Amino acid sequence: MQRSIEIIKCLKKEYPEAGTLLQHSSPFQFMVAVVLSAQSTDEQVNRVTAELFADYGTPEALAAIDLSLLEEKIRGVGLYRNKARHLKKMAQIIVEQYQGEVPSDFDELLSLPGVGRKSANVIRSVVFKKPGLGVDTHVHRVANRLGLVNSKLPEQTEKALKEQIPEKCWSEAHHLLIFHGRRICQARKPQCNNCVLEGLCEKRFEK
Ligand code: SF4
Incomplete structure (x- = not known):
């Protein structure tokens, strides 16, 4: 639990604007x-x-x-x-x-x-505004690289993340992991040297 909270705190500082980018009015x-x-x-x-x-x-x-x-x-x-x-x-x-x-x-x-x-x-x-932690390709990839989960399927990732992240942070965690996945921890070329989670990431330690 502690590491996931640290990660969320770090990402919040990095992406204060994290949220949905899908335009809508209802x-x-x-x-x-x-x-x-x-x-x-x-x-x-x-x-x-x-x-x-x-x-x-x-x-x-x-x-x-x-x-x-x-x-x-x-x-x-x-x-x-x-x-x-x-x-x-x-x-x-x-x-x-x-x-x-x-x-x-x-x-x-x-x-x-x-x-x-x-x-x-x-x-x-x-x-x-109800608790929800959607797992898309970014959330799945980043959570696995960070070592927060060790799962093959998005559904398993969702379950594992929900177990370790407090319910009130689920929505925020979803948006933050997506922002991080799009900007830094990209699928093909993660920018580990430029990553605020460097010291908190298991994948990074393997490099
Ligand atoms: S250190 Fe690398 S693998 Fe880990 S979260 Fe950052 S970019 Fe992704």
């Missing part, structure tokens, strides 16, 4: 942006949603959109065909079963098309 829009963000950069998603949300930023509008038009509008992100199907279905469910409101319950979020554990955690923490 819980529903954030959920759409999160679904679009799988295997895509936040910049790509923001470019796509800036146009999409102008006319289709509500569950009702997205539920009614023609599927091929939706595909056209989100072409700028990866896996756009699958995502279009998921988003339309998701919007229909939100309208029909949740009166147009995004549910806050983890399992209900998880049951929506296109929403996996990472997305459900992120939506809960950003939109509802």
Whole structure:
């Protein structure tokens, strides 16, 4: 527990601005942006949603959109065909079963098309300010390199991180590890010589 807290403290100093970069102006829009963000950069998603949300930023509008038009509008992100199907279905469910409101319950979020554990955690923490620690590729990689976890699957990483990080810091830890993974502890070329976690990192000690 102690080392994970040290790491969070260090990263907080380094990235005081850490938080979501996905632009949105409602819980529903954030959920759409999160679904679009799988295997895509936040910049790509923001470019796509800036146009999409102008006319289709509500569950009702997205539920009614023609599927091929939706595909056209989100072409700028990866896996756009699958995502279009998921988003339309998701919007229909939100309208029909949740009166147009995004549910806050983890399992209900998880049951929506296109929403996996990472997305459900992120939506809960950003939109509802509830504890959530989403594990994407950056969180998974950095947590393993640091030696906070020793896991092959994101789900195992999520469980292990949740066991050692206090619940009130889960959301923050998610954003901080992502920032660090993008800027310093990159997949191919981690900049260990330029890393504030140098003395706290197990991987670093192996170099
Ligand atoms: S020391 Fe290297 S491997 Fe460890 S967190 Fe920093 S950049 Fe990543």
